[in-house]
Amino acid sequence: MELGTILVHLDHSERCLARVGLAVRLARARGWHVVGLIPTGLRDGAIAPDAHPMRSPEFIGASADYLRLRADATAHLFKQIVRDSGQVSHEARLVDGGSADALIDHGHASDLIVVGQVDQARSDHDKTADATPRDLPGQAMLHSGRPVLVVPCAGHFEEVGRKVMVAWDGTREAAMALRDSLPLLDPAARVMLISMRNERDAPDPRRLCVPETLAWLRRHGIDAQAEERVTALCITETLRVCAAHFGADLVVMGGFGHTRFREAMLGGTTREMLARAKLPVLISH
Known part of the structure; x- marks a missing residue:
């Protein structure tokens, strides 16, 4: 049985590079395609007004622009990492919505999902729109119908499978x-x-x-x-x-x-x- 597509979840954490690197090395060694999935944190292309009831429309619009620009920067970095690693088929996929829903929906059209282990030391007060849900690996496992490769929040992993x-x-x-x-x-x-x-x-x-x-x-x-x-x-x-x-x-x-x-x-x-x-x-x- 051969895989064809690896879906790797991208966020803005320092550990994102570790799982991208592992996913790319797996793909390069086996001739697979890598999709870098970047959830923007937006809903239908915008931040809902009731998400910030005390904020002005101008603030909400600026926040939405910020999230889009940050997702674009993440996509650019992903493509640069893949290009630097050698000849690997790849694409960066920006999607509106939260991490869990995006990963599950796009996971259905992949063969392997790569996610990061959520740092348990992260503050429970980290409630920003783009914060990776603590149960993201579990959500992906339960709902995607695909195997999930969970990369720890610390350590370097050059390869797996030996x-x-x-x-x-x-x-x-x-x-x-x-x-x-x-x-x-x-x-x-x-x-x-x-x-x-x-x-x-x-x-x-x-x-x-x-x-x-x-x-x-x-x-x-x-x-x-x-x-x-x-x-x-x-x-x-x-x-x-x-x-x-x-x-x-x-x-x-x-x-x-x-x-x-x-x-x-x-x-x-x-x-x-x-x-x-x-x-x-x-x-x-």
């Missing part, structure tokens, strides 16, 4: 994530399936189908192994320890959650991994 750790629990979501990861794997990739259970729980090898899954990966030409961890730690902490021990450059996992009034209500492990992962995470729902 040493891959898969959080394997035999569920539909884990199977989808593993399948979705195949186009990202290096031809010489090493893959480790990690299954975990609490020390109080009995093993259930029939449900996990680990030998069958390893055989399936090997038929794809992938060097794959598996380990079971019996632990008293929480799953998120165990995943982090296992990834560090394996030297992984990518974690692959299924995502769990549902929505309530458009808010992403994520499962505990999914929420913790999206918020605190130190490595890029590919997640599918």
Whole structure:
């Protein structure tokens, strides 16, 4: 299975360059097309008057012009980065609206979505029109129908797909994530399936189908192994320890959650991994 289009979310944060760089390197190595998506923060091309009820029409108009100019500058920077990186098919796409809706809508016409992990240290008072929603990765995962690659808010990631750790629990979501990861794997990739259970729980090898899954990966030409961890730690902490021990450059996992009034209500492990992962995470729902 081959990908064709990577959609990378662009904002005005310092970490935007890190995820653009990773998306471009993935595209260049595999011959894919990169779309840089720049939500303006505007609604239907303008700031609604009731968004600033105490402000004058002149202030609102100037704010809208500012948001457009800033989006144009971001698009220019994106195109410059891609051109400097070599021959990569690309486009910058400016869209009105907020980040979540734009990413979901345009994600439907892509094969992989790349977003940044939201810095948990960011102030809760950061309510500016362009502030990336804290639940943007979760929203994209739940609503886009596409795999989402979440790039951490700190660290440098030159490449992904050489040493891959898969959080394997035999569920539909884990199977989808593993399948979705195949186009990202290096031809010489090493893959480790990690299954975990609490020390109080009995093993259930029939449900996990680990030998069958390893055989399936090997038929794809992938060097794959598996380990079971019996632990008293929480799953998120165990995943982090296992990834560090394996030297992984990518974690692959299924995502769990549902929505309530458009808010992403994520499962505990999914929420913790999206918020605190130190490595890029590919997640599918």
